[in-house]
Amino acid sequence: MLKDELGPYFGEFGGRFVPESLIAALDELDAAYNEAKNDPEFVAELAELHASYTGRPSIITEVPRFAEYAGGARIILKREDLNHTGSHKINNVLGQALLARRLGKTRLIAETGAGQHGVATATAAALFGMSCIVYMGEVDTERQALNVARMRLLGAEVIPVTAGSRTLKDAINEGLRDWVANVDDSHYLMGTVAGPHPFPVMVRDFHRVIGDEAREQVIKLTGALPDAVVACVGGGSNAMGIFHAFLDDADVALYGYEAAGEGHLTERHAATLTRGRPGVLHGARSYMLQDAEGQTIESHSISAGLDYPGVGPEHSWLKDIGRANYEPITDAEAMDALRLLSRTEGIIPAIESAHALAGAIKLGKELGPDSVILVNLSGRGDKDMETAAEYFDLIDSAEKASAEDRKASDKKAADEQNAAGNKS
Amino acid sequence: MSAVEVAIAQANRDRAGALIGYLPVGFPTVAESIEAAVALAENGVDVIELGLPYSDPVMDGPAIQKATQLALTNGFRLQDGFDAVAEITSRVSTPVVLMSYWNPIMQYGVDRFADELKAAGGAGIITPDLVSDEAADWIAASERTGLDRIFLAAPSSSDERLVRAVEASTGFVYAVSTMGITGARSDVDIAAKTLVARLREAGSTSACVGLGISTAEQVREVLTYADGAIVGSVFVSALSSGGVDAVAKTAASLSTGTLA
Numbered sequence: 125m126l127k128d129e130l131g132p133y134f135g136e137f138g139g140r141f142v143p144e145s146l147i148a149a150l151d152e153l154d155a156a157y158n159e160a161k162n163d164p165e166f167v168a169e170l171a172e173l174h175a176s177y178t179g180r181p182s183i184i185t186e187v188p189r190f191a192e193y194a195g196g197a198r199i200i201l202k203r204e205d206l207n208h209t210g211s212h213k214i215n216n217v218l219g220q221a222l223l224a225r226r227l228g229k230t231r232l233i234a235e236t237g238a239g240q241h242g243v244a245t246a247t248a249a250a251l252f253g254m255s256c257i258v259y260m261g262e263v264d265t266e267r268q269a270l271n272v273a274r275m276r277l278l279g280a281e282v283i284p285v286t287a288g289s290r291t292l293k294d295a296i297n298e299g300l301r302d303w304v305a306n307v308d309d310s311h312y313l314m315g316t317v318a319g320p321h322p323f324p325v326m327v328r329d330f331h332r333v334i335g336d337e338a339r340e341q342v343i344k345l346t347g348a349l350p351d352a353v354v355a356c357v358g359g360g361s362n363a364m365g366i367f368h369a370f371l372d373d374a375d376v377a378l379y380g381y382e383a384a385g386e387g388h389l390t391e392r393h394a395a396t397l398t399r400g401r402p403g404v405l406h407g408a409r410s411y412m413l414q415d416a417e418g419q420t421i422e423s424h425s426i427s428a429g430l431d432y433p434g435v436g437p438e439h440s441w442l443k444d445i446g447r448a449n450y451e452p453i454t455d456a457e458a459m460d461a462l463r464l465l466s467r468t469e470g471i472i473p474a475i476e477s478a479h480a481l482a483g484a485i486k487l488g489k490e491l492g493p494d495s496v497i498l499v500n501l502s503g504r505g506d507k508d509m510e511t512a513a514e515y516f517d518l519i520d521s522a523e524k525a526s527a528e529d530r531k532a533s534d535k536k537a538a539d540e541q542n543a544a545g546n547k548s
Numbered sequence: 549m550s551a552v553e554v555a556i557a558q559a560n561r562d563r564a565g566a567l568i569g570y571l572p573v574g575f576p577t578v579a580e581s582i583e584a585a586v587a588l589a590e591n592g593v594d595v596i597e598l599g600l601p602y603s604d605p606v607m608d609g610p611a612i613q614k615a616t617q618l619a620l621t622n623g624f625r626l627q628d629g630f631d632a633v634a635e636i637t638s639r640v641s642t643p644v645v646l647m648s649y650w651n652p653i654m655q656y657g658v659d660r661f662a663d664e665l666k667a668a669g670g671a672g673i674i675t676p677d678l679v680s681d682e683a684a685d686w687i688a689a690s691e692r693t694g695l696d697r698i699f700l701a702a703p704s705s706s707d708e709r710l711v712r713a714v715e716a717s718t719g720f721v722y723a724v725s726t727m728g729i730t731g732a733r734s735d736v737d738i739a740a741k742t743l744v745a746r747l748r749e750a751g752s753t754s755a756c757v758g759l760g761i762s763t764a765e766q767v768r769e770v771l772t773y774a775d776g777a778i779v780g781s782v783f784v785s786a787l788s789s790g791g792v793d794a795v796a797k798t799a800a801s802l803s804t805g806t807l808a
Contacts, residue, residue: 140679140681141679141682142677143607143700143702143724144679144705144709144713145700145703145724145727145728147702147705147709148706149704151706288604288617297605301606304607304728305728305729306727307727403654404651405651407677417625417626418602418655419603419620420651
């Protein structure tokens with residue numbers, strides 16, 4: 125069973141490529157996690173937090189007006205955007221924070237790209253009375269200023285990282301450096317299914333709830349399994365979370381959509397699985413964007429949460445064995461999908477999740493009107509308002525725009541969607 | 549015995565122990581980094597550790613990060629590393645080991661990398677983010693070429709892991725003095741002494757201490773219990789502020805700490 129993979133390797137991917145100083149902490153974490161996941165008390169406590177704090181189970185929402193632009197396929201959204209803190213990230217954070225408390229750690233270290241994981245970690249630290257430090261690339265603190273303010277309001281210290289490309293990858297380096305120096309009292313709360321073992325398998329397990337719930341919910345709604353399950357992939361945590369329940373359902377196609385930035389054939393993209401090759405980054409062997417000599421190449425995406433030159437090792441494995449498909453989605457395609465879902469369904473998705481929506485539009489046209497596509501709507505778009513306002517020139521035009529104008533631009537957006545779809 | 553082991557043993561016979569000096573290739577230029585490394589050898593350094601710049605150096609603090617980032621911006625290539633080793637070893641007899649993160653070696657090809665380094669006259673590789681558990685390919689290549697493989701040992705390592713580090717390493721074991729990253733510190737952690745004692749129990753005859761050592765006094769103190777003292781960031785800072793002359797002076801000053 126593909127579901128039973130426990131690491132440290134997924135095929136040839138994974139492992140622990142870290143300084144010796146961290147090995148003891150990883151061993152300790154691995155042992156604690158294996159004990160905790162079989163401890164009914166731990167499982168019950170996490171379930172209770174899901175129910176009374178996060179708001180699980182998250183609902184599913186069918187989106188027929190949006191689906192008209194996706195070849196008429198039935199599109200069903202798994203609403204992780206409705207979780208407390210606004211994304212799927214809280215699932216993993218609560219699990220790891222409980223584990224950290226079990227280990228007697230009093231300080232949480234996190235990296236964050238879009239800020240969703242940082243906000244979730246700051247939230248858990250506040251809830252459990254722990255101190256929290258969040259490393260965030262300086263570029264990201266600028267494009268996600270609102271989330272920086274949220275983290276600070278929650279009591280976390282946010283450190284802008286000025287090294288390298290000043291984005292998520294550099295924030296992870298800084299988080300690892302902090303952990304090496306403070307491993308006695310600190311837990312590194314990694315926010316995605318990357319990093320050294322046991323993080324990929326542990327973070328996946330804490331997000332499995334997404335797919336476990338959605339699988340039942342879709343069967344209840346439609347009477348059958350979906351034809352395809354789609355998600356955006358940066359590091360890949362929301363995708364692994366929803367894929368996992370379906371890994372051994374051979375008739376369910378799995379699609380991960382990577383950020384292609386300005387185009388996966390340009391130099392400005394974050395399409396790791398499409399354009400990268402296997403290497404070692406941040407403690408694991410996996411696909412990554414690198415030059416001929418193994419130097420990491422800086423990634424680019426309008427979405428801070430997908431702007432990462434690596435990817436979780438389990439995704440690399442699923443790609444190589446052919447179980448999941450990974451496709452690139454450009455900034456423009458994602459932003460069009462973001463606007464389309466907003467206008468057709470009244471749901472403003474995170475830019476990350478909009479990559480999955482753009483993928484669903486393409487896939488729906490391929491699979492046709494009889495198909496059912498489950499989309500992980502991993503986060504909500506509140507944090508992206510500044511980027512969206514700038515991208516769509518909303519601040520200026522809002523004053524001028526009449527209902528007529530909006531209707532015209534709505535039609536234009538739809539035409540563009542169709543044109544984009546016809547080209548693909 | 550490898551050239552590195554011989555150099556360390558000799559330093560321990562003639563003096564209090566060995567001084568191992570680190571500098572990154574390509575900072576501020578490839579040519580100057582070669583001159584600086586030669587200056588280390590000519591001023592009392594027993595083993596040269598040449599760092600290969602890497603985009604994601606998780607074990608390094610700000611001083612070394614800044615230097616290696618500049619080297620990369622200036623267009624550092626792995627071939628520069630092999631060329632530097634060849635030139636340094638043609639000018640001085642001091643053994644030269646590389647310090648490299650794992651991905652550049654893996655991408656180059658472990659065997660090909662080992663062959664090139666051997667051909668250039670290099671003595672071995674320190675691998676800060678490769679533990680022996682993940683190093684089967686590299687261990688095989690080092691056995692084949694005779695290059696030293698230098699693994700790290702940390703204060704947090706279990707007894708079992710220390711035995712593993714000692715058994716897997718040749719040349720010396722790199723004992724990390726503190727739970728942290730590279731950079732000058734005012735005190736060398738007491739943890740270093742305990743770690744070296746534990747490495748002795750694990751069978752080590754060649755344990756060198758690195759991280760945070762920046763003065764002759766610290767070198768002297770470390771050499772009361774260890775076989776070698778590894779110094780890096782302070783040489784990088786010297787090169788940055790005063791060029792090759794400053795590196796020579798710093799090395800000469802630090803090497804007084806090796807006198808018994």
